Amino acid sequence: MAATHQFCTFLVEDRFFGVEVEKVQEVIRYQPMTRVPLAPPVVRGLINLRGQIVTALDLRRRLGLPEPSGERLPTNVVVRSDDGAVSLLVDEIGDVLEVSEDCRERPPDTIDGLARELILGVYKLEGRLLLILDTERALNVGGGFGHEARD
Amino acid sequence: MTEIDVEIVNEFLVESHENLDQLDRDFVELEKDPRNREMLARIFRTIHTIKGTSGFLGLGKLEKLTHVGESLLSRLRDGALLLDPDITTALLQMVDVVRQILANIEQIQAEGDGDYTDLIATLTRLQDPAARAAAATTAASAPPPMAVAPPDLPTAPEPPAAAPVAVTAATEAPPPPAAPVRPTTPPLTLVVPAPAASTAQTPPPAPAAAAPTDGGETKAAAHGVSDSSIRVDVGLLDKLMNLVGELVLARNQVLQFTSTQQDSSFVATTQRLNLITTELQESVMKTRMQPIxxxxxxxxxxxxxxxxxxxxxxxxxxxxxxxxxxxxxxxxxxxxxxxxxxxxxxxxxxxxxxxxxxxxxxxxxxxxxxxxxxxxxxxxxxxxxxxxxxxxxxxxxxxxxxxxxxxxxxxxxxxxxxxxxxxxxxxxxxxxxxxxxxxxxxxxxxxxxxxxxxxxxxxxxxxxxxxxxxxxLTLAIIPALVVTAGGDRYAIPQVSLVELVRLDGDQVAKGIEHIHGAPVYRLRGSLLPLIDLEKELAIERAQTVRDAVNIVVLQADDRTFGLVVESINDTEEIVVKPLGKQLKGINCFAGATIMGDGTVALILDVLGIAQRAQVVTEVKDRALGEANAVHATRDDDAQTLLLLGLGDTGRMAVPLSQVARLEEFPVSAVERAGGAEVVQYRGEILPLIRLADHLAYSSAGADPMQVVVYTEAGRSVGLVVDRILDIVEERIASMRAASRPGLLGSAVIQNKVTDLIDVGSVVRSADPSFLEEHTRHAEAA
Missing domain, CATH: 3.30.565.10 (Histidine kinase-like ATPase, C-terminal domain)
Known part of the structure; x- marks a missing residue:
């Protein structure tokens, strides 16, 4: 029996993403945000999470996906980072899935630009593929630009 | 080292650090009074203890070094040698080396591979006065005391100084960011006095330089402090401070909610909560306070x-x-x-x-x-x-x-x-x-x-x-001015705030002038560069047409500028929270805070905004600006004048130094006393003088009335004017003699003919009793 991992899953556009449950602090519904002028467009604003100020990042924009067509409000997936909690705004939250390491594969090199470096791996599930998000990199949007600024 | 019980070593480190800090001061003190046997004995004991323990722990180098130091000290203690600067320097050097070795032990669990034979030789040589004389030339070239650890590099936090809250210990390692030899810093500890301890006792040891004669009493007091204080991890205090910050926010929210409530017991409870929170906040802040x-x-x-x-x-x-x-x-x-x-x-x-x-x-x-x-x-x-x-x-x-x-x-x-x-x-x-x-x-x-x-x-x-x-005093909770721009609220730290200016009516269009496209406002005669916050932050305006312009005058880096905002809300105590790394690149914000209603507001970094808008550009430019600004105010003959308007055309000026306050009173507040108009003002009766009547201007009379409060020899009188125009700094170059009583004369101020009011004579002619009072005071004086 191969090792299994638990992932918190969510949808962005039509893509099915997962983040290791250990990294997720909580999932909360849409919160009013305070916009941050001059910030990179990926930064949607600041939310008050029980007295903690959390930066909310738009995962669509981070992945270079088009703006949503509907009126639906995104959901906050609050992930832990070295720099405190950060929220990722996603379209829709899914279940926590337990998947076997057996069905994991490296992401193919043919994935387009921005998304390529944010995907750690792909799990072949029945009928769909689960993309594992590299949260460290996804949160790395400093430097005042929309592009990734890695040290 | 591995077999040594970590606990014993740690205890040794803590104790030694404390003792070494004391040593530094003792040595300097001792130099002033080289025969102080008690002090010498104390130093000897400290070194002796370190030597003994290091021998026990198998720390060879440390033992060897402290051994020679001890021998030298014992000769000093016995009076065979007299302390002189050379010996002090060598001994201080030894203390530094001991510190370094201790730091090594803490970090790498070993003594390190430093070579201290020179120092040992020096210490040995110094024990023998004869050999010293011979080696005087060598001694001169001996490394200065900074060779081991420059004294400017903070070595270790000092033991309790003269105050009830004192950093001691820094347990294992001191925190100084600059200390090159200690990258790892175990939790620093504060000694917080137990409530009963209060300030009655003097915690030992008083800094040597401050109280050079603190002989034996300090020892007695030592017990007092250890009984009444406990060591608390600084991390815990920081956490406590954060929690209090949260509580302050929650309190602000509750208070806001209370204002909509009728239930009196609920309101009373909230007020109590409010008071307790404030007190708690102050107390927790106090635990973080340390004597300089x-x-x-x-x-x-x-x-x-x-x-x-x-x-x-x-x-x-x-x-x-x-x-x-x-x-x-x-x-x-x-x-x-x-x-x-x-x-x-x-x-x-x-x-x-x-x-x-x-x-x-x-x-x-x-x-x-x-x-x-x-x-x-x-x-x-x-x-x-x-x-x-x-x-x-x-x-x-x-x-x-x-x-x-x-x-x-x-x-x-x-x-x-x-x-x-x-x-x-x-x-x-x-x-x-x-x-x-x-x-x-x-x-x-x-x-x-x-x-x-x-x-x-x-x-x-x-x-x-x-x-x-x-x-x-503190950075965690600061007073701030809350403003609105583009519909969002922003907090401006009050330390940068100079004043608030509001332009309305025709001033909106007329008050702001442009120099090559850059907006400026004439504030008391000097040009104030204006920065539009919304423009600077690239946010759209919530209101396109404004009926008033709000200018927040700020000081950044010795430059004053005006920040134009949509509206000015209030001042509030805010809890400063840092921004995430995603936003670190924007230097316009110093952090964020949570407002009373739970929403997040950004804290403006005044200097950052000024730099962005290039008010503060190059340093060169700044020096120039400073010089100019000073030049302007340096004019010794210049006077600060308050400009007043009377009737339709009257333009008057009074020296600002003669004005106590500017007030507004509704016409309905005017009462009569002995046939004269008065208002109640600060618990006293303030007689009013209608300046327009007095100087024969036809005045429609405004409501509220603009009143200039004039105070002389403890008595006040209110001068009713139609308009307060401006405050300017001007040198009155030439003045035409007065054409009627009550005026000193006329001069050109801001390119307009302005009458200078002789306030004293106006007051006295309208209210002769003022004069009496005045002369009586003058005679008494």
Whole structure:
């Protein structure tokens, strides 16, 4: 029996993403945000999470996906980072899935630009593929630009 | 080392660090009174203990070194040798090495591979007075005391100084950010007095320099402190502070909610909650407060080492060591203070020969003073040295291209002296080991400004220099002005706030002028550059047409500018929270905070915004601006005048110095007393004089009435005017004689003919009793 991992899953556009449950602090519904002028467009604003100020990042924009067509409000997936909690705004939250390491594969090199470096791996599930998000990199949007600024 | 019980080693480290800090002070003290047997015995015991324990723990190097030190000390204690600067230097050097070895043990669990044979040889040689005399020449070339650990590098936080809350211990390792040998810093500990302890007792040991005669009493008091204080992890205090911050926010929210409630018991409970929260906040802040003496206590040694090295005689005096500041701020000012102290000794105080020539005592004095003033802490560091020669500064600034010849000629001495804060400025004729490399004062200024402080220098050539540093008490919870821009709220730290200006009516269109597209406003005669917050932050305006312009006048880096905002809300105590790394690149924001209604508001970084808008551009430019600003205000004949409007056309001026306050009263507030118009004002009856009637202007009379309160010899009278126009600073060049009573004359102010009111005569003719009162007072005086 191969090792299994638990992932918190969510949808962005039509893509099915997962983040290791250990990294997720909580999932909360849409919160009013305070916009941050001059910030990179990926930064949607600041939310008050029980007295903690959390930066909310738009995962669509981070992945270079088009703006949503509907009126639906995104959901906050609050992930832990070295720099405190950060929220990722996603379209829709899914279940926590337990998947076997057996069905994991490296992401193919043919994935387009921005998304390529944010995907750690792909799990072949029945009928769909689960993309594992590299949260460290996804949160790395400093430097005042929309592009990734890695040290 | 691995088999050694970690606990024993840690205990040894804690104890040794505490003892070593004491040693530093004891040595400096001992130098003044080399025969103090008690002090010698204490030093001996400390070294003896370290030697014994290191032998037990198998720390060979440490044992060997402390052994020779101990032998030397025992000869001193027995009176076979007398302490002199050479011996002190060698012993202090030994203390530094011991510290270094202890730091190594802490970090790498080993003594390290330093070679200390030279030092051991020196210590051995010093034990024998005969050998010493022979080796006098070698001794002269012996490494200065800084060779091991420069005294300016903070070595360890000092044990309890003269105040109930004191940093001791720093348990295993001291925290100084600059300490090169200790990258890992175990939790620092504060000693917090138990409630009963209060200030009655003097915790030991009082800093040596402050109380040189504290002999035996300190020992007795030692027990007092250990009984009444407990050690608390600083991390825990930080957490407590954060929680209190949360509580303050929750309280603000509850208060906001309460304003919509009717239930009186609920309202009463909230008020109680409000009071308790405030008190709790203050108490928790107090636990983080530490006496500045904790940082200062290392200066006697720094001064001693430096003055020996520079061949000068310097005495250090301190006042207000128990002035308390937040720990974070204390950490932040440590390095700038050290720099200033070093500068004073290296450049400020002259060598004994030169001092004698100038008719000063051979021993220079470095005086450090700290005190609270208006919610801020002021630290002054003065020396009675040579001072700064403004001419030298001017020529230097010219040579470096920091000023043009014309500017150099124009700036005053005081401004010239402050040029030393420019980067790349050093007036030392030669670069010494200590200072003079041209980095320094600008770094001092930057570091002080980083924590919201200011620094100013005053110097009299030949007489000495005083550096004055102003810093806030705490950084975690600050008063801020809340403004709105683009529909969002922003907080502006109140330290940067100068004043608020509101333009409405036709002033909106007329008040703001443009210079080459840059908006400016004439504030009391000088041009105030304006920055539109919405434009600067690239946010869309919530209101396209404004019926009023709100200007927040701010001070950044010695430049004043006006920030135009949509509206000004209120002042509020805010809890500063840092921004995530995603937003670190934007220098317009200093952090964020949570408002009473739970929404997040950004805190503006005033300096950052000024830089973005290029109000503060280059340093060169800044120096120039300062010079100009000062030039403008330096005009000795200039007077600050309050401009008033009477009737349709009347334009009057009174010296602002004669005005106590400007007030507004509704017409309905006017009552009559003895046939004269009066209003109730601050619990007294204020007689009113309608200036328009008095000076024969036809006045429609406004509601509310604009009243200029004039006070003389303890009596006040209100002058009713139609409009308050402006406050200007103007030199009255020529004045035409008065055409009617009550006026001093007419002059051209702001290109318009303006009558100058003789306030005294107006008041007296309208209310003769004022005169009586006045003369009576005058006679009494």
């Amino acid at each position: 003496g904790n940082v200062w206590s290392k200066f006697p040694r720094v001064v001693r080492d430096l003055s020996v090295m520079c061949g000068k005689k310097v005495r250090i005096e301190m006042e207000g060591q128990d002035t308390e500041i937040d720990k974070t701020i204390l950490e932040a000012i440590k390095d700038p203070l050290t720099h200033v102290v070093r500068n004073s000794i290296d450049h400020g105080i002259e060598d004994p020969a030169r001092r004698a020539g100038a008719g000063k005592p051979a021993e220079g004095v470095l005086f450090m003073r700290a005190f609270h003033e208006g919610g801020q802490v002021i630290i002054e560091i003065s020396d009675d040295g040579g001072g700064i020669d403004p001419e030298k500064i001017r020529s230097k600034a010219l040579a470096r291209g920091l000023l043009t010849a014309e500017q150099a000629g124009r700036i005053g001495d005081r401004e010239a002296v402050n040029l030393v804060f420019l980067p790349g400025f050093s007036t030392a004729e030669k670069v010494t080991n200590v200072s003079g490399r041209g980095v320094g004062m600008d770094v001092v200024r930057t570091n002080i400004e980083k924590i919201g402080g200011t620094v100013d220098i005053q110097s009299k050539h030949g007489e000495g220099t005083t550096i004055r540093i102003k810093i806030p």
